[in-house]
Structure formats: C-alpha cells, structure tokens
Amino acid sequence: MEPEEYNTPESVPIIIDNGCTTYRFGFANASTPFSIANIYSRYRERKHNLQIALFGDNVEVESGAKTQSKTAWEGDILINFDAMENALDYAFCKLGLDTDSVAHPVVVSERLCTPAYSRSVLNEMLFEGYNVPKATFAIDSLMSFYHNTPDQPQRDGIVLSFNSASTSVIPVLNGKGVLANAKRMPWGASQASEYLLKLVQMKYPYFHTRVTPQQSAWMLRTFCQLSPNYLETLRELSTPVGMKLHDRIVQFPYVAPEEKTQEELARQMERKKEAGRRLQEMAIAKRKEKMETLASELAEALALKERLKAGEIAGDELDAELERLNYDDVGHLNNALKNMQQAMKRARKKEGEMDDDDEEEPTYPLIDIPDDQLSENSLREKRKQKLMKANSDARKIQKEQRIEDKRIKAEEAAREQDERDKDLSAWSNKMRSQHDMQVRKRQKAALLDRKSAASQSRMKNVASLASDMPGPRKRRKGNEGEHIVMRRCVPTLKYSDDTFGADDDDWQIYRKINTAAPDESEEEDMTRLAVIEKQLLEYDPTFTLEQTYASVSSARSKLLEAFRPAYPEDDVRGHARIHLNVERWRTVETWFSPGIAGLDSAGLGEIVQFVLSRFKPEQRLRMAKNVFLTGAPAQFPGLPVRVHGAIQEVLETGAEIRTRVANDATLDAWNGMARFSLTPEFDQHAITRSFYDEHGPERIIKWWGGNWV
Amino acid sequence: MPPKGWRKGQPEADSGVTLPEQLSFMHIPKPFKNPAYTKNATRRTQTLKTLLSREKERDKAARAERSKLKGGVDAGDVKMEIENVADNTMDAEDRMDVDAAGEKRPVVLLQLDEDELAEGLDPDDVPSYFSIEAPPSFLPPKRYCDITGLEGPYRDPKTGLRYHDLGVYNYIQNLNPATIQAHLSTRSSGAVVIK
Numbered sequence: 001m002e003p004e005e006y007n008t009p010e011s012v013p014i015i016i017d018n019g020c021t022t023y024r025f026g027f028a029n030a031s032t033p034f035s036i037a038n039i040y041s042r043y044r045e046r047k048h049n050l051q052i053a054l055f056g057d058n059v060e061v062e063s064g065a066k067t068q069s070k071t072a073w074e075g076d077i078l079i080n081f082d083a084m085e086n087a088l089d090y091a092f093c094k095l096g097l098d099t100d101s102v103a104h105p106v107v108v109s110e111r112l113c114t115p116a117y118s119r120s121v122l123n124e125m126l127f128e129g130y131n132v133p134k135a136t137f138a139i140d141s142l143m144s145f146y147h148n149t150p151d152q153p154q155r156d157g158i159v160l161s162f163n164s165a166s167t168s169v170i171p172v173l174n175g176k177g178v179l180a181n182a183k184r185m186p187w188g189a190s191q192a193s194e195y196l197l198k199l200v201q202m203k204y205p206y207f208h209t210r211v212t213p214q215q216s217a218w219m220l221r222t223f224c225q226l227s228p229n230y231l232e233t234l235r236e237l238s239t240p241v242g243m244k245l246h247d248r249i250v251q252f253p254y255v256a257p258e259e260k261t262q263e264e265l266a267r268q269m270e271r272k273k274e275a276g277r278r279l280q281e282m283a284i285a286k287r288k289e290k291m292e293t294l295a296s297e298l299a300e301a302l303a304l305k306e307r308l309k310a311g312e313i314a315g316d317e318l319d320a321e322l323e324r325l326n327y328d329d330v331g332h333l334n335n336a337l338k339n340m341q342q343a344m345k346r347a348r349k350k351e352g353e354m355d356d357d358d359e360e361e362p363t364y365p366l367i368d369i370p371d372d373q374l375s376e377n378s379l380r381e382k383r384k385q386k387l388m389k390a391n392s393d394a395r396k397i398q399k400e401q402r403i404e405d406k407r408i409k410a411e412e413a414a415r416e417q418d419e420r421d422k423d424l425s426a427w428s429n430k431m432r433s434q435h436d437m438q439v440r441k442r443q444k445a446a447l448l449d450r451k452s453a454a455s456q457s458r459m460k461n462v463a464s465l466a467s468d469m470p471g472p473r474k475r476r477k478g479n480e481g482e483h484i485v486m487r488r489c490v491p492t493l494k495y496s497d498d499t500f501g502a503d504d505d506d507w508q509i510y511r512k513i514n515t516a517a518p519d520e521s522e523e524e525d526m527t528r529l530a531v532i533e534k535q536l537l538e539y540d541p542t543f544t545l546e547q548t549y550a551s552v553s554s555a556r557s558k559l560l561e562a563f564r565p566a567y568p569e570d571d572v573r574g575h576a577r578i579h580l581n582v583e584r585w586r587t588v589e590t591w592f593s594p595g596i597a598g599l600d601s602a603g604l605g606e607i608v609q610f611v612l613s614r615f616k617p618e619q620r621l622r623m624a625k626n627v628f629l630t631g632a633p634a635q636f637p638g639l640p641v642r643v644h645g646a647i648q649e650v651l652e653t654g655a656e657i658r659t660r661v662a663n664d665a666t667l668d669a670w671n672g673m674a675r676f677s678l679t680p681e682f683d684q685h686a687i688t689r690s691f692y693d694e695h696g697p698e699r700i701i702k703w704w705g706g707n708w709v
Numbered sequence: 710m711p712p713k714g715w716r717k718g719q720p721e722a723d724s725g726v727t728l729p730e731q732l733s734f735m736h737i738p739k740p741f742k743n744p745a746y747t748k749n750a751t752r753r754t755q756t757l758k759t760l761l762s763r764e765k766e767r768d769k770a771a772r773a774e775r776s777k778l779k780g781g782v783d784a785g786d787v788k789m790e791i792e793n794v795a796d797n798t799m800d801a802e803d804r805m806d807v808d809a810a811g812e813k814r815p816v817v818l819l820q821l822d823e824d825e826l827a828e829g830l831d832p833d834d835v836p837s838y839f840s841i842e843a844p845p846s847f848l849p850p851k852r853y854c855d856i857t858g859l860e861g862p863y864r865d866p867k868t869g870l871r872y873h874d875l876g877v878y879n880y881i882q883n884l885n886p887a888t889i890q891a892h893l894s895t896r897s898s899g900a901v902v903i904k
Contacts, residue, residue: 001734042735047727053735062729074757081753093737102741113838115764117755129746168841180834185843198895199858205888231851231860238859238873557876563857582858595850598897602846610844708836 001058006096013105013677016091017140017670018084020073021164021190021632023056024667025091027104028674032667034094040086041069055090076111076165076186078118085125092130101131105686107673109140112161112168112182113707120697127692134686136677141170142177142705143672144630144662150675156619157626158608160643162633162665164190167591167604169611171623176704181614183607187594189633193217195597196224196587200578203564208575209252223248223580224588226638228645233585243562247581254576291347298340300325301333364389420539428540431532438529439549461509588636592646605646612650621655630662630669676705761838768837775835855892856880869893 008027017024019038026033036056043064045052052065059069072083092102106126110119119137126132141161149155152175159170159177168184170177197216201207227233236242260268304321307313308330313321318330327333366374366382367389374382420427500506529549536543563581567574590596592603602610612620624647629640640659647657662668676682685703702708755763854861854873861871865881868889872878884892 001732001737003737045727045729048730050730050733051735052729052733054729054732055734058729058732061732065729077757077760079755079757079760081748085748089739089742090734092741093734093739097741098738100740101743113836113841115760115838116767117760117763121752129743129748130741131743179836179841182836182841183843184841195895198891202888202891202895234853234859557874557879559874560857560876560880586853586858593846593848593851595846596853596896598895600845601843603848606846606848607843 001055001094003093003096006098008095008104010103011105013107013134013674013682014091014095014102015107015670015673015677016088017109017673018072018078018087019109019140019164019669020071020076022666023087023091024670025095026670026674027095028107028677030674033670033674034091035667038073038087039069039071040083040090041065042086043068053086055086073165075190076163076184076188077115078111078122081121081125084122085129088125088130102126103133105134105136105677105682106130106132107136107138107677107682109143109669109673110137110707111163111166112139112141112170112184113179116698119700119707123687123692123697123700127689127697132689134683134688135692136682136686136703137700137707138673138676138705139170139177139707140669140673141168141630142172143670143676144665144668145172145628145672146705147668147672147675148628148630148660148662149626155626156622157628158611158623158647160604160608160627160629160634162188162629162631164188164632167631167633169604169607171611171615173615173619173623179708181611183611185594185599185601185604185607187591187597187599187601189217189220191597191599192224192587192590192633193220195590196220196583199583199587200580203583204578207252207578208254211578219250219578219580220587221635223250223584224636225584226588226592226636226642227585228638228641230585230589230592234582237582237585238559240558240562243559243581246584247562247579248584250578250580251573252576252578254572257570257572287347287350291344294340294344294347297325298337298344301327301337301340304333305337416535424539428536428543431536431540432543435529435532435536435549438525438532441525442529442549465509588639591633592642604643605649608643608646609650612647620651624651624655624657627657627659628662629660630665632666634661634665672705764838768839771835771837855896 008029013028015026015028015033017033021038022035023038024033024035037059038056039059040053040055041059042051042053043062044050052062054062054065059065070080070083072078072080072087074080078084108122108126110122123135123137126135140163141159144161145155145157145159149157154174155172156174157172159168159172161168161170165188166184166186167188168182170179170182172178193213193216196219197211197213200211200216200219204211237246304313304325308318322329322333325333327336364385366378366385369382371379371382416427533548537545537548564579565574567577586596590599592605594601594603612623615623627640627643627647629643633639640661644657644659647659648655651657664671685701685706687700691699691701700706852861852864852871853859854877855870856877857873859873861873863873863878864871865878868881868884870881870889870892872881881889
C-alpha cells in the first residue's frame with residue numbers, strides 16, 4: 001500500500017465513518033473520502049515468510065487472507081477492537097501521517113445508542129493509543145440529515161437510517177435528535193441479503209455452483225425494489241404472464257459443451273456403423289464355422305451308424321472308432337446323433353434356409369392300435385405318443401385361436417378405420433368424450449376426501465381393528481404386577497389364539513384400509529384410458545401428448561413453470577441461470593413486514609407510525625414535512641413512496657408529507673461530519689484530552705448530533 | 710507502536726514482490742501510535758453475549774438510580790445530587806477499569822435544554838440500546854405462499870406449508886422433509902417439527 005502525501009495542517013480534523021460494511025475516512029477538507037470495505041486480515045505469507053496485513057477489498061487477492069479476515073462489527077455492535085485498531089492504523093497510514101501522534105482532531109461515527117463498552121474502548125484507543133487532541137462521536141444518519149439540510153439549523157424531521165444490520169427511525173426536533181423516542185429494528189441489508197440467498201438456494205437446490213453472499217448482495221442491490229402496494233404487485237405476479245414479465249435472469253458462468261460439427265457427427269455415425277458391421281460379420285463367420293464342425297461331426301457319426309447297421313464294424317474296431325469320435329458307447333452315439341440332427345435343423349432354420357411350415361407332422365402309428373395287441377415296450381411308446389399328440393393338438397388350437405384373434409382385431413380396426421374415414425371429427429369426439437369421462441373418474445377418485453362415505457367407513461374399520469387388538473405390546477413387557485393385572489382385566493388374551501390370516505378373506509381388510517393401493521378397477525380404468533389415448537394420439541391430429549392423463553396429472557403448473565422455468569437436461573446454459581421474479585419484491589418487503597422472514601418485530605411502517613404517535617399533533621405535522629432516508633439500502637426504488645404511504649396513515653388527510661433520500665445515501669454521513677467539523681460548533685462539543693483525563697472513556701458531551709449517553 | 714516484525718516486512722528490492730506484499734500496510738511505519746499504550750486483553754475480548762448482558766445491567770442500574778433520586782426531592786436538589794453522585798462515581802471510572810467499577814455505575818444525568826422541555830419531552834426517558842428496540846408487530850400477519858411468495862390462502866395440514874394454488878400444492882406433495890423444513894424455517898426462527 002502506498003501512503004498519500006501528507007501535507008495537511010494539524011487543525012484539519014480526520015473524519016472516519018466507521019460503517020459495518022464500508023469504512024470511509026479522510027481529512028475534513030477532502031472532497032471525497034477514501035471508501036473501502038471494513039474488513040481486515042493478517043496472516044503470514046509463505047513465500048518470503050512475511051507478516052502481511054491487508055485491509056478492505058485487498059483481502060480478496062489472496063484466498064488465505066480471506067479465510068483469516070475479521071471485521072470490527074458483529075451485527076450492529078462494535079466489538080472486535082483488534083480489527084478496529086487495524087482499521088484506524090490503516091486509515092492513518094493511508095493518510096500518510098508521519099508524526100509522533102495523531103495530531104488532528106478526530107470525528108468518528110457511531111451507532112445510535114451504542115453500548116457503553118463499544119464507545120469507551122474506542123475512546124480509550126483514540127486518546128491513549130494515538131494521542132489525539134480532540135475527538136467527537138456522531139450518529140451517522142443525523143450527520144447525513146445535517147448535510148442535506150444545511151440552511152435549516154432549526155430543522156425538524158424523521159430520519160430513517162438504513163444500516164447493514166439494523167434500521168432506525170430517529171425523530172428530529174429543532175435540529176436535535178430525540179433519541180428517547182427513536183426506534184431500531186434488527187433488520188438491515190445484510191439480513192435481507194441473507195434472506196435472498198436462502199430463497200435462491202431453496203428455489204435452486206441443485207444449482208451447479210455455490211451462490212456466494214456477495215452475489216446475493218449484488219442481486220439484492222441490482223434487482224430488488226419496493227412496490228407501493230405489495231399485495232397488488234403479488235396479484236400482478238400471480239399469473240404466468242405477469243410472472244414472466246417481471247422475471248430477471250441472472251446468468252452464472254458455465255462451461256459450454258463442445259459443439260460437434262455436422263462432419264464430425266457424420267464421421268462418428270460412420271464409425272459406429274462400421275463397428276456394427278464388423279461385429280455382424282464376425283458373428284456370421286463364427287456361426288458358419290460352428291455349423292461346419294457340426295456338419296462334419298454329424299457326417300462322421302452318420303457314417304459310423306451306417307457301418308454299424310450294415311454290420312461292417314464290431315468289437316475292438318468299433319470301440320476304437322467310438323473313442324476316436326468321443327462317444328462312450330453306441331447309446332451315446334445314438335443320442336448325440338439325434339441332438340446333432342436337431343441342432344442342425346435349428347441352425348438351418350435360423351439362417352432362413354428352411355421354412356417354418358416345413359416342419360413335418362410326426363406320425364403316431366401306435367395310437368390307434370388297441371392295447372392288448374401291444375407289447376409292454378410298445379405300450380410305453382403308445383402312452384408317449386398319446387401325450388405328444390395332445391400337445392401338438394393344443395398347439396394347433398392355440399395357433400388357430402391366434403389367427404382368429406388377429407382376424408377379429410383386423411376387422412375391428414377396419415371398422416374403426418371405416419368410421420374414421422367417414423367422419424373423423426365424430427369419431428374423435430366420441431373418443432374424447434370417453435377419454436374425458438375416464439379422466440374425470442380418476443380425478444374424482446383422487447379427490448375423495450376424508451369426509452367421504454368411503455373414507456368414513458375406512459376409519460371405522462381402522463378404529464374397530466384397533467379396539468379389537470389386545471393391550472399394546474409394551475404393556476406386556478412391563479413389570480410383573482402390571483402383567484398380572486392386565487391378565488385379569490382382559491381375560492381372553494387374543495395373542496395366542498389369534499387366527500387372523502388363516503382365512504384368506506382376512507387380508508381383504510388391508511385393501512379396505514389402504515385405499516392408496518391401486519385396486520383392480522383402477523387398473524382396468526388405466527388400461528382402458530391407455531387404449532383410448534393411443535388411438536387418439538394415432539389418428540386425431542389435434543390430440544397431443546400434453547393432453548394425456550399421465551402428463552395432465554403430473555404436469556407442473558404453468559405458474560410454477562414461470563416462477564422457476566425448467567430447462568432441458570442438456571441445456572448447460574439454462575442450468576446456470578437464476579430466475580428472480582417474486583423475490584425481487586419479497587426480499588425488500590421484509591423491511592415492512594419482517595414476519596415473512598421470521599423476525600418478530602414491527603415493520604418499518606409501523607415503527608414510523610409508532611414514533612410519530614409519541615409526539616403532539618403539531619410536532620407530527622412539522623416532522624412529516626421532512627422525512628429523510630439515508631444509508632445504502634435507502635436507494636431501493638420505491639422506498640420513499642412506501643414510507644410516504646405509511647406516514648399518511650397516521651396523519652389527518654391533507655397533511656403535507658415530503659419524503660426524500662439523501663443526495664448521496666452512502667457518503668453523506670461522512671460529508672456531514674466533515675462539514676460539521678469545520679464549524680466553530682465542533683470545538684464546543686468535542687472531547688478534549690483534559691476532559692478525557694478527568695472523566696474517563698465512558699463520558700461524552702451531549703450534543704445534537706451525538707448519542708445522549 | 711510498530712507491530713512486532715514490521716522491520717522484517719520491508720520488501721526486498723531485488724526479489725519479486727508478491728501482490729499481497731505490495732498491498733500490505735504491515736511494513737509501513739506507524740510513528741503516531743503510542744508505544745506505551747498496551748491493550749488490555751481481557752478488556753478487549755468480550756463476547757457479544759457478555760457485552761449485551763453488561764449493558765443491560767448498566768441500563769437497569771441507571772434507571773433504578775434515577776427513579777430513586779427523583780422521589781421526594783424538588784428539581785433543583787435533584788440536579789445537585791445527581792451531579793454529586795456522578796462525580797463520586799467518576800473517580801472509580803478514572804481508573805479505567807470498567808469491570809471493577811461494574812458495581813457502581815455513574816448515573817447518567819440527562820439535561821434537557823429549554824427547547825426540548827418546550828417540546829414537552831420527558832426528561833426521565835433516557836434512551837439505551839435496549840429501550841430503542843422496536844416493539845413486536847401489532848398487525849395481523851399476512852399469509853404468503855412458502856414456495857412462491859405469492860398470496861397463500863391455504864395451508865397444507867400435513868407439512869404446515871402455506872401455498873398459493875393447486876399447482877403449488879402438488880409441488881409440495883413431492884418435497885422431502887429436509888426441503889419442507891428449510892421452507893418452514895425461513896419464516897420462523899426456531900426449528901419446526903413436522904407432524
């Protein structure tokens with residue numbers, strides 16, 4: 001950090017506006033102060049092993065510094081004095097002071113009714129740590145008010161001070177803040193920003209990146225506003241169109257997936273096809289090979305069989321031959337032969353070499369021969385043949401049935417087609433009315449509430465079941481005495497002889513209880529619905545997928561869709577977006593009804609009314625003419641109008657109300673302090689070294705722009 | 710007093726100076742600081758809780774003292790007496806040991822000038838950090854949808870969430886308990902138990 005050139009005379013005060021977010025300091029005769037975030041960090045740097053102290057936005061340059069950062073404020077209260085000391089060090093360093101002590105008078109802003117502790121430690125630090133000759137503490141918002149009404153020393157008004165962690169209403173009469181009647185609500189920009197962050201996180205629970213508090217503070221500053229009538233605005237937003245109209249999109253950075261060119265896509269497709277073809281070829285080759293081996297094995301086996309039949313081979317020669325072909329014995333050979341023939345047949349069929357119908361009808365020669373003419377072996381064979389015949393007959397019947405079904409279906413389809421061809425709209429109307437009926441039936445079923453007769457009977461069932469049951473199980477586990485007493489009370493313990501479930505109908509009770517389980521009629525309805533929908537989809541060009549029951553019942557409402565538009569799965573850009581609509585008003589509305597953010601406090605409008613009500617009517621009228629808003633959040637659009645409305649409610653009609661925001665809501669507190677410090681009045685109100693030595697760090701002088709105690 | 714090690718912190722001219730080193734104000738001499746001033750660590754480190762409770766005690770004591778003084782004595786005497794009490798307690802304060810002086814606090818003497826008295830302000834009404842706290846709201850709370858923030862005339866008995874219309878209701882039915890909890894907690898400070 002480079003200190004500024006120091007050549008200011010010692011009589012010029014140093015003005016410090018010690019805000020909890022922003023720290024502003026400078027010589028009173030400077031046109032603008034240095035303005036920097038009120039945060040500091042001290043850490044040891046690894047590279048050169050140096051102690052580093054950073055202040056303000058500089059903290060952001062190093063992630064290590066950021067984690068070590070500290071601020072002097074905790075919410076609304078100045079409490080961390082190590083950080084405060086560093087802030088003062090930084091200010092005096094930056095201003096280039098190179099004298100033995102801070103020889104300038106100092107004016108420091110403080111919070112309305114700051115705790116004695118905060119002031120006394122700061123006071124002590126100024127006088128003992130820096131040896132300042134004079135110091136004054138001023139309430140920032142009153143100084144901003146002073147700066148904006150310089151030519152009215154007897155000014156009256158109401159000052160609304162918007163701070164980072166609180167908002168205060170301070171009545172001013174004759175130029176003096178009436179602090180006894182001031183009120184503060186513990187809600188400020190930091191809370192509002194936190195609230196917005198929470199809302200965003202709930203709206204986008206699966207957002208691809210963490211939304212930081214800084215980002216939410218930015219969204220608050222950039223998009224949020226107050227409406228003169230919140231309910232009216234909400235009603236405006238409660239239609240999908242209205243919601244979309246007020247939608248603001250915050251696009252977060254995202255990494256776009258690489259776009260593939262047409263050529264690349266084509267090449268990829270080609271590669272895929274090529275691979276597929278290769279695989280197919282390999283499969284064919286393998287099958288062919290398999291078939292060849294099978295054929296050759298079959299040929300050899302057949303040859304052997306032939307020779308065996310012809311008696312050409314026997315004894316050792318046969319054994320050797322069987323062994324060569326890997327058969328155990330002749331039976332094995334026969335079995336294998338059969339298997340191989342069948343496999344061959346199947347393989348041929350697969351290759352389409354053989355026709356389906358080619359299957360020759362097996363003959364059943366034994367069936368018609370009476371039993372007594374048959375030997376035992378043949379009898380067994382006959383039984384087998386009988387079974388086979390029955391099987392094949394059944395297959396035949398089934399086949400016929402199938403053909404018949406097909407024919408009927410075709411006929412029906414033809415009839416439908418005919419109907420459609422004749423009059424499409426009539427057919428469509430008929431189908432649609434059926435569809436609607438089914439859908440309504442389902443919706444009606446879904447609407448069955450607990451007052452319905454069905455539900456009532458269900459409840460009765462449950463109740464009777466519960467009363468039928470013996471005492472709760474835990475009672476049985478209780479101590480012995482209780483156990484005995486229970487036995488006496490309930491003579492028929494049903495645990496042992498409970499036969500529930502023995503009768504299958506018992507289980508029906510669960511169907512009666514659990515209506516959520518789909519019953520058969522529902523299933524039937526659903527299939528019927530599916531058939532209708534399928535036909536409608538196929539033939540009625542006006543019937544779209546969105547009209548099906550499934551999509552109707554599961555569709556997100558249009559309003560929710562406008563509230564948080566859904567993006568397709570692969571839309572990376574869309575998924576990096578935050579849509580702000582209702583939040584734009586909802587977040588700032590918390591100042592006027594903090595209850596919506598869970599804070600049990602009167603809203604700003606109520607507080608202003610409350611404060612005004614403690615004054616006499618003519619005082620109220622004087623103050624209403626000058627309603628003054630200051631502090632960074634005072635810049636929300638629509639805020640003055642809203643405050644105006646709140647004040648109007650407690651004044652008689654026709655009363656003059658003037659509301660205005662400070663010229664520079666963020667800097668005017670500093671400007672006011674600087675202006676004040678250059679007036680002769682400053683010397684009257686400042687605490688001098690001798691006053692400090694006499695009264696200690698807690699005592700201050702009461703003056704119009706400072707705290708009373 | 711220059712902090713420990715600031716001499717070491719002088720950046721060497723030849724080596725590359727990192728950005729944090731450039732921005733640091735650690736190495737800048739601070740002759741304006743009083744080397745004899747030592748920070749009283751126990752005094753410096755207070756938690757917010759103790760700070761507030763002490764402030765509350767102090768406020769209470771001051772108020773009690775004031776009301777005691779007010780009883781029976783006429784205005785002129787009160788002023789003198791308050792002056793005395795204030796001076797006596799100031800001696801203790803001079804030792805700058807706030808913790809030890811906790812027993813006897815200076816009574817805050819509030820002098821209203823003619824202007825203020827003419828406006829009819831109450832001289833006994835001394836503002837403190839606690840007295841200026843805003844009262845709770847007296848207006849009936851408005852009902853808003855927990856999901857969208859729109860008007861929420863209905864309440865789902867199962868989750869306790871308020872909702873705007875049927876579409877939002879259907880959305881609520883598919884929420885998991887954690888999300889429901891999160892929605893509920895935004896509008897109420899404590900944890901909410903879902904029935």
